[in-house]
Amino acid sequence: MRYSRRWLRPGHLGTEAEQATFRTLHSASLTAPELREGLTAGSAERAIRHLRDLLGVPAVALTDTVSMLAWDGRFGHHEPQTPALAAFVVGSGNTVVRDRKDFPCADAGCALRQVVVSPLVVEDRVVGTLQAFTSHASAGLVRAAGEVARWVSGNLELAELDASRTRLMEAEVRALRAQISPHFIYNSLTAIASFVRTDPERARELLLEFADFTRYSFSRHGEYTTLAEELRSIERYLVLEKARFGDRLQVTLRVAQEVLPAAVPFLCLQPLVENAVRHGLERKPGTGTVTIIAADQGGECLISVEDDGVGEDPEKVRRALAGDASVDSVGLGNVDARLRTAFGDDYGLVVETGPGAGTKVIVRVPKFAPGVRP
Amino acid sequence: MTAAGYSIIGVTCVFVATLAIGAYGWRFSRTTSDFFVASRTVRPGLNASAIGGEYLSAASFLGVAGLVLAFGTEMLWYPVGWTAGYLVLLVLVAAPLRRSGAYTLPDFAESRLESLGVRRFSSLLVVAIGWLYLMPQFQGAGLALATTTGTGPWLGGVLVAAVVLVNVLFGGMRSITFVQAFQYWLKLTALLFPVLFMTAVWLGDGGVSPASADVGGPDMSGDEWASPLAGGSEHQLYTTYAIIVATFFGTMGLPHVVVRFYTNPDGAAARRTTLFVLALLGLFYVLPPIYGGLGRLYAPDLISSGRTDTVVLELPARMLGGTTGELLSALTTAGAFAAFLSTSSGLTVAVAGVLSQDVMGRRFRGVRAFQAAAVIAVVVPLGLALLTEGVGVARAVGLAFAFAASTFCPLLVLGIWWRRLTDAGAIAGMLVGGGGAGGAVLATLAGVAPDGWPGALLAQPAAWTVPLAFLTMTVVSLATPRRVPRHASRTMASLHTPEAVQLDRGPLPR
Numbered sequence: 001m002r003y004s005r006r007w008l009r010p011g012h013l014g015t016e017a018e019q020a021t022f023r024t025l026h027s028a029s030l031t032a033p034e035l036r037e038g039l040t041a042g043s044a045e046r047a048i049r050h051l052r053d054l055l056g057v058p059a060v061a062l063t064d065t066v067s068m069l070a071w072d073g074r075f076g077h078h079e080p081q082t083p084a085l086a087a088f089v090v091g092s093g094n095t096v097v098r099d100r101k102d103f104p105c106a107d108a109g110c111a112l113r114q115v116v117v118s119p120l121v122v123e124d125r126v127v128g129t130l131q132a133f134t135s136h137a138s139a140g141l142v143r144a145a146g147e148v149a150r151w152v153s154g155n156l157e158l159a160e161l162d163a164s165r166t167r168l169m170e171a172e173v174r175a176l177r178a179q180i181s182p183h184f185i186y187n188s189l190t191a192i193a194s195f196v197r198t199d200p201e202r203a204r205e206l207l208l209e210f211a212d213f214t215r216y217s218f219s220r221h222g223e224y225t226t227l228a229e230e231l232r233s234i235e236r237y238l239v240l241e242k243a244r245f246g247d248r249l250q251v252t253l254r255v256a257q258e259v260l261p262a263a264v265p266f267l268c269l270q271p272l273v274e275n276a277v278r279h280g281l282e283r284k285p286g287t288g289t290v291t292i293i294a295a296d297q298g299g300e301c302l303i304s305v306e307d308d309g310v311g312e313d314p315e316k317v318r319r320a321l322a323g324d325a326s327v328d329s330v331g332l333g334n335v336d337a338r339l340r341t342a343f344g345d346d347y348g349l350v351v352e353t354g355p356g357a358g359t360k361v362i363v364r365v366p367k368f369a370p371g372v373r374p
Numbered sequence: 375m376t377a378a379g380y381s382i383i384g385v386t387c388v389f390v391a392t393l394a395i396g397a398y399g400w401r402f403s404r405t406t407s408d409f410f411v412a413s414r415t416v417r418p419g420l421n422a423s424a425i426g427g428e429y430l431s432a433a434s435f436l437g438v439a440g441l442v443l444a445f446g447t448e449m450l451w452y453p454v455g456w457t458a459g460y461l462v463l464l465v466l467v468a469a470p471l472r473r474s475g476a477y478t479l480p481d482f483a484e485s486r487l488e489s490l491g492v493r494r495f496s497s498l499l500v501v502a503i504g505w506l507y508l509m510p511q512f513q514g515a516g517l518a519l520a521t522t523t524g525t526g527p528w529l530g531g532v533l534v535a536a537v538v539l540v541n542v543l544f545g546g547m548r549s550i551t552f553v554q555a556f557q558y559w560l561k562l563t564a565l566l567f568p569v570l571f572m573t574a575v576w577l578g579d580g581g582v583s584p585a586s587a588d589v590g591g592p593d594m595s596g597d598e599w600a601s602p603l604a605g606g607s608e609h610q611l612y613t614t615y616a617i618i619v620a621t622f623f624g625t626m627g628l629p630h631v632v633v634r635f636y637t638n639p640d641g642a643a644a645r646r647t648t649l650f651v652l653a654l655l656g657l658f659y660v661l662p663p664i665y666g667g668l669g670r671l672y673a674p675d676l677i678s679s680g681r682t683d684t685v686v687l688e689l690p691a692r693m694l695g696g697t698t699g700e701l702l703s704a705l706t707t708a709g710a711f712a713a714f715l716s717t718s719s720g721l722t723v724a725v726a727g728v729l730s731q732d733v734m735g736r737r738f739r740g741v742r743a744f745q746a747a748a749v750i751a752v753v754v755p756l757g758l759a760l761l762t763e764g765v766g767v768a769r770a771v772g773l774a775f776a777f778a779a780s781t782f783c784p785l786l787v788l789g790i791w792w793r794r795l796t797d798a799g800a801i802a803g804m805l806v807g808g809g810g811a812g813g814a815v816l817a818t819l820a821g822v823a824p825d826g827w828p829g830a831l832l833a834q835p836a837a838w839t840v841p842l843a844f845l846t847m848t849v850v851s852l853a854t855p856r857r858v859p860r861h862a863s864r865t866m867a868s869l870h871t872p873e874a875v876q877l878d879r880g881p882l883p884r
Contacts, residue, residue: 228415228639257416258551258637263475298727298744299477367477367636370485373868 027053028151035155036162039120039128044069047152051130054148057141058111059133065090065126075112078103078133086129089119093126095146097137111135116142118149122156169338184240184274185214191244206243209236217267224342226374227294227301227365228260230269234292237270241277248281250289259294259301262367263374265338271331272305272361279359280307299367306360312353321349332361343369380700381522384708389537392715395553415639420555422650425634427557429456429651430658431507431717432514435561435710437768438659440682442666443673446594448602448614449666452768453659455621457652459775463626464648469641470790470869477636478724479629479782480732486789486869488859489797497732499781499808500629501751503774504725506815507628508718508755509762510770514683515714516759517767521684522707528760534711535756538718542726542748551637557716558654564709565661568690568702572668575693584670591670592678599670609830616834617772623840624775627782629728630720640873665689683767686710718752725751762819772834773815780807780839784847790869792848793862799851807843811835 014022027050034047044062048070052060059073063086071079081103088096095118103115114137120128130149134141188210195203213236216229231253238251273292280288291306320332336349343366353359416424434456441449476482479500484493512531519530582589585600603610625631638644669676669685672693676682687710690702729747781804788795788803814835824832831838851858859865871877 226639257414260415261636261639298723299731368475368481368485370488373475 024054027051031152032155035152036159038159038163039064039069039156041069048072051148051152055132055141055144057132057134061131061133062128063131064128069128073133075107075110075133077107077110078105078112082131085115085117085131089117089129090126093119093121095119095142095149097142116145118145119153120149120156121153122160127156169341187244188240191240195243202243206240209239212236213240217270222374223266224263224372224374225266226260227262227264227303229374230264230267231255231260231292231294234269234273237273238277238290245281248287249277250287252289252291254292255294256296256301258296259303259365259367262301262365263369263372264365265335265342268335268338269303269305269363271335272363275332276305276307276309276359276361279309279312281309283310297364301365301367303363303365304360305363306358308358311355311357312359313355314351314353317351317353321351335363339363339365342372378523380704381707384704385519385522385711388708388711388715389533392537392719393541415643416551416637418638418643418646419650420551421634421637421643421647422654423555423558424551424637425554425631425647425651426654426658427554427559427561427716428630428634428720429628429655429717430558430561430713431771432511432518432710432713433768433771434659434662435565435713436514436518436683436686437510437771438662439665439669439686440684441768442663443669443685444677444682446599446602448610450663451614451617452621452772453662455618455775456625457655457659458622459625460648460652460655462622464645464652467626467786467790468635468644468648471632471786472635472638472644473641473869473871473873474865477633478728479627479632479785480728482632482789483785483800486859486865487795487797487800488861489800492797492800494732495801495804496782496785497728499804500728501725501733502808502812503627503778503781504629504721504728504751505755505758506774506777507771508721508725508752509759510767510774511714511718511721512756512759513770514767515711517683518687518707518710518714521681521687522703531756531759534714534718535752537715538722539748539752541719542722542752543745554716554720557712558658560712561709562658562661564705564712565658565665565686568706569661569664571698571702572690572693573664576668576671582671584667589670591674596670609827612830612837613834616776616837619840620772620776620779620834620836623779623783624777624836626786627778628774629724630717633720633724633727642872662686668693722748722751758819769818773811773818776834776836776839777808777811777815779836780811780843783840784843788844788847788851792851793866794851794855794858795847796851796854796857797859798854798857799847799849802850803843803847806846807839810839810842814839 031047031050031054034043037043039062048060048062049072051062052072057073059071059075059078061071061079061082062069063082065086066083068079068082071082085098085103088098088102095116097114097116099114103112105112112133113135114133116132116134116137118130118132119126120130130145130152132141132145188206192203192206192210195206213233216233216236235253238249242249242251273290276290277288280290289308291304293302293304293306295302317332321336322333332349332351340348347364347366350362350364351359352362434453438449438453441452471482474482474485476485480493480496483496484490512535515530515534516527516532517530519525519533520527583596585596587595587597589596591599603614635644635647638647665686669682669689673685673689676685676688686706687703690706691699693699694702726744726748729751730743734743734747784803784807785800789800814832817832867877
C-alpha cells in the first residue's frame, strides 16, 4: 500500500520530511471543522481518528471534565477508566504522564502501559482532556500530546467565538425589536387618540392594527420568517404611519406573489421601511413617497425600498453598513450582517443614495439557501 | 381572406401578446396602494391554472389527438398517465417537497442529502430533461406552422425559440402566475369551441360512431381501433405498462412543474393546488381524444400520409368548411402556439436557472450569466429538433417522462419516505436509471433501435429502468450506512410535520 502510494506520488512533491509535514497538516485540517462545533460527543467522535493519526499511538481518548466523549484505537476495555485519568489534570491544568497503576488492567496482551493526559483549555478554563495511550511515553510524545491538545484548545476557542457571535446576533435582533418601540409607540398612540372622538370606528381598527403589529414584532420568533409575514407586518406599520401623517405619506407597494413564500431573516425589512418613512418625510416639506417593490427574478427575489427624501451622504451609509453605531440609520448594519450570515457575502444590502437624491435600498434573497427556512 | 391568413393572424396575436406581457408583465403583478392585498399568497385555484398552463404542451395539444387517431384507444393511457402523474405527486410528494423549502430539484437533493455532489448531478439531469422536453416543442411548432401556412418545417420551431429567447432575455426571468393561468384557459377554449361546432356537424351527419365495425380506415376497422391491444404491433402489453410507469412517475421530475410548487404558502396549499390541477387536466384531456375519434371519420387520409399530429389543426376547417371552419382552425393553431410558448418559456427559465447557478460556476453571476444560460438552454434543443425529425411529438415527450421517472422519481420518493437514503445511493440510482433511459432515448433518436423484444424495451424503457433505479438506490444506500446524512432524522421530521404544528425543528443543517 505504501509502496503503491509512493509510486503514484513521485518525488517532486517533496522530501520525506516535507511529506510528513504535509500529512500532519492534512490530518489537522480534517479535524478543524469538526472541532469548530464545540466539544461534544458527536464532534469528538468524528475528530478523534485524525488526532490519533497525528500522534501515532495505539489508542486515544477525548473526555470532558467528568466523562468520556470518544475513544479511538484498540484495547477499548480501558474506556471506563478515562474519567478518573481526566481528574488528574482538571484541577492542575498541566500535562501529566501516568502508568499502569492508575489504569489497572487484567489483560496480559494489552500493550497500553502509559498514558499522557493533556488538558484542553478554553479561556483559562479546563474543559476536557486529550489522553494518548502508549506502551512507552517518550519525551517527544509528551511534547506532541501537549501541542496537539493546545491546537485542539485553539479550535475549541474558535467554536466558542462562533457561538458568542450567534448570541450577539440574537441579542441584536432582540434589540431591534425593542428599538422600534419608544417613538413609534408614542406617535401611533397619539395618532389613534386623535381619532377616538372624530372617527371611533377607525380608531378601533387602528388599535387592532397596532396590537397585531406589536405582537408580531415582539413575538418570540425563530431566526427566519417568510416574506409574506414580513410584508404583512410592514403593511400594518404603514397603516399606522399613514394615520399619523395623513396624505403627506404616499405609499406604493408592488409585490410579485411568487416571491412571498421566500424565507428571510426576521425583521429584516422593517428597519429599512422605517428609515424610508423617516428620510422621506423628515427635514422636507410636502409629501413623501415610499415605494416597496418585491420582484421575481428566477431563483432570487429582488426587494427594494425607496424614498424620495433628502437622501444621505454615501460615506455615512458606508460607515453604517460597516457597523458604526454612531450613524443615525436604524439597524442598517444589523440587517446587512444578518443577510450575509444567512445567504453569504453575495447577498449584502445595496444602498443607492446621494444628498437630495432620495434613497433606495436593494435586498436580494435567494429562494432557497441550505439551512434557511422559516 | 385565406385559411393561412387567419392562422398567421392568430399566431401573430399570440406572439405579440406573449412579448408584450413579457415586457410589461411586472406591471400586472399587483400594482396597488391598497393595503392588505400585497402580502396575500397565490390561491391554489390560480396556481393550479398556472401549472396547467405551463404543463399542457404540444404533446397534449397536438400529440394526443394524433396518437389516438393513428393507434387507437390504448393511446388514451398517455392523457390518463399525464393526469394521474399528479395523483402520485399529490399522495407522495407535494406537501413534503413544499415543506423542504426547495425551489428546484437540485435544491431538494442538497437539503435532504446534505451533499453538493448529488446537487451537481441533479442539475445535469434537470438540464437533460429540460432539453429532451424542449425539443418536441420546437418540432411541434415547425409542424403546426408548416401545416397551416405551408412554410418550411423548421420555421415554426425557430420562431418559437426566438420569441421565447427574446422574452426571457429582455422581458425578464419571471414566469408570471397570472399569465400562465390565462394560457391554460386559452388552450382549453381553443380546443373546446371547435369541438362544440364539430360535434354539431357530426350529429347532423347522423352521428356514426368511429368505433363501429363498418367504419373502415386505411389500416384497421373501427372496432379494432376502439378495442385496446387489438392492433398488430408486437409487445403491446409491455409497451402499455411502460407508458403507464413513465407517465405516472415522470411528472414529479419535470423541472418547470416543481418550480411552481414553491409559490404555495405551505404543504396543505401544495396538496390543494395539486387537487385542482387534477381537475383541470381531467377537464382538458377529454377534448383531444374527440379530435382523434372524429378524425377517423372525417380525415382518414392523415393516417396514411403519416401526418396524424396535425389533426387538431386541420379538422375544424375540413368538417365545417367556409369562413367558420377557417376561423376555428386558426383558433386551434393559435392555441397550439400558446402551448409551445408557455411550456417552452417555463422550461427555458427552469433550465437556464439551473445552468447559471450550478453548471456555469460561481464566477459567472447575476443577469449576464442567466442570459447566457438562456441562450444555451434554447439553442441546443432547437439544434436537436432540426437534426432529428419524425420521432413524433408525443413519443418524444414520452421519452422525457421516462427519463424523469427513472431519475428524479426514485430520488424524491425515497428521499421523502426512506430515512436511510445516502448520497452515494442516490447518485448510483440516478446514474443507473438515467443511463438506461438515456441510452434508450439516444437509440430511439438515432433510429438504431433493433426489432423484437430489445426494440420494445428500448422504445419504452420506463418499465425496467424505474424499478432498476429504485433497486440500485436502495441497495447502494444499504451498503453505505455510514453516509446517511447527519441530520436525516431532523430533515425527515420537518418534511412530514404540518407547518401549523408547534415543534422544535431545531437549528437546520447548513
